[in-house]
Amino acid sequence: MSPALLIFFVLAGLAVLAALSLVVQRHPIHSALSLIVVMVCLAGLYLLIGAEFVAAVQIIVYGGAIMVLFVFVIMLLNVGEEERTDFSKLAKFAGLPLALALTASIAAAVVKPDLGAAGVARAAIPNATAQISSMLFKEFVYPFELTSFLILVAIMGALVLAQREKK
Amino acid sequence: MTALLTQNVFWIITIVKVVLLLVIVLTVDAYLTWFERKVVAHIQSRWGPHRVGPHGLLQPAADGLKFLFKEDPTPAGVDRFAYYLAPFLALALSLTALAVIPFGPKPIVLFGQKIYLWIANPDIGLLILFAITALSVYGVALAGWASNSKYSLLGGLRGSAQMISYELSLTMSVVGVLLMANTFSLQGIIEAQANAKHGIGILGWNIFAWTHQGLFWPQIIGFICFFTSAMAETDRAPFDLPEAESELVAGFHTEYASFKFAMFFIAEYTAMITVSCLATILFFGGWLSPFPQSSFWLWQLTHYIPSVTLIPFGLWVIYDGIKYETIFGKLILPGVGAAMVAIGAALIAFPAVNEFIQPVFWFTAKVFVFLFFYVWARGTLPRLRYDQLMNVGWKLLLPVSIANVIVTALVILLRRYR
Secondary structure, eight states, X not given: OOHHHHHHHHHHHHHHHXXXXXXXXXXXXXXXXHHHHHHHHHHHHHHHTTOHHHXXXXXXXXXXXXXXXXXXXXXXXXXOOOOOOOOOHHHHXXXXXXXXXXXXXXXXXXXXXXXXXXXSOOOOOXXXXXXXXXXXXXXXXXXXXXXXXXXXXXXXXXXHHHHHXXX | OXXXXXXXXXXXXXHHHHHHHHHHHHHHHHHXXXXXXXXXXXXXXXXXXXXSSGGGTTHHHHHHHHHHHSOOOOOTTOOHHHHHHHHHHHHHXXXXXXXXXXXXXXXXXXXXXXXXXXXXXXXXXXHHHHHHXXXXXXXXXXXXXXXXXXXXHHHHHHHHHHHHHHHHHHHHHTHHHHHHHOOSOXXXXXXXXXXXXXXXXXXXXXXXXXXXXXXXXXXXXXXXXXXXXXXXXXXXXXXXXXXXXXXXXXXXXXXXXXXXXXXXXXXXXXXXXXXXXXXXXXXXXXXXXXXXXXXXXXXXXXXXXXXXXXXXXXXXXXXXXXXXXXXXXHHHHHHXXXXXXXXXXXXXXXXXXXXXXXXHHHHHHHHHXXXXXXXXXXXXXXXXXXXXXXXXXXXXXXXXXXXXXXXXXXXXXXXXXX
């Protein structure tokens, strides 16, 4: 087994375990920590296929900023351990079939021959970060600006909601 | 055996380098505590540590032993997993950051192997440092939350709010440098400041950013924003609200004792070293000498600056040791001084070694200037109030650093179309 494959299986296995722990953990902080592990493992996987910039941004934005806010809010509200309730009726009947269907569809996509070896190859692009930025500011400049506008609208919405409560 | 050695030579070199770097950095950390206590003491007209060893020089060793032998109680009601994870996370992340810092340009050639003075030199060095900074919030946040103490929780909350606020201005303040260097690689950023063709030395550093192409925009505003945000990011005075002694006992690490407490401390000092290295690399030319690189005799003479600083300092240490009161001091200080004089003389005797040591000397000298800045700020500035802290971060540093980015971009654009 090549070192890259070994690292892949370690990271992928860790990501799956952490994702399971995210669902199973009772305490919100432990769930949040598991999610951080998932994010960092995904960043490692991106690094493995040569997407250095995406990997770093994955950690900075998801592992750092977003998850810190999650943890911060959980700490601020001092949320205690969750109590187990009776499962919802929908989950009891539809849960297992839906899970099976999802697994089957993913498996079908993975097994598909044309996706196999050529699916994800290690990108050997020199100066990939510069290329990403020139794509972002030349070809995709309108979608990029629209997205930032959308975020601005969301921030203003949050401000309006916060101000209304004061009156 | 030799086949195994030649196949894995990269791994062996890397592991040796990692161990060496850890030993050096942990020693510097230990003596940084001594340095800080001495400097702050002199600022406040005190003597500082002077009982353990000559001039208190063995104080760090005594502190280290004390940390190791202290009882390590776990408070009741803590979240065990997070409580134990937090100090490890803080220390591991701050030590990892050092892996991407380049300390010198030229490799040491040993048995035909080029050994570079960095552990890793990725294209996205700066982004990796920011990623590590982003993650290091969890050390503080988790320690505060898991300790099951109100002081700790307040410290942790303050810490995480402060760190996510200042991360923005920290990132924005270096964009000007990135625009001029055109790369995220730390080595590339230093080389972009070299300006070897024209030989302008200190003026070429990003803090002045002078070029022969006409328009230039010094990054001094970027540097001020960077260093202020970095101080806040490392929870150092005057931004040490997460551990404010007069308000929160010891803040997020109130409930930690023994070596777990020491781990937070080492993490903090290592983060100081990383930030000082980063300030040196980004704004002050990294390993570059402040004098122009040319064969002019005056600039050639500056290559003897390491010897010229080492020999008089060593002589002074010998003189100081001879008149020191204790026998121990009389023995140790002249020895240390003699070693310094010997190194200084050896540098003059062996020009090749002297040439090699130049970049490393300038890098270390600059880093120590910034470490002194850290201590100086702690000794002279009062702690900010919480609302002042948030105002400085969001209403002052962030807009100013964004304005700096815009002006830098404009200057580069104008230079290109002229």
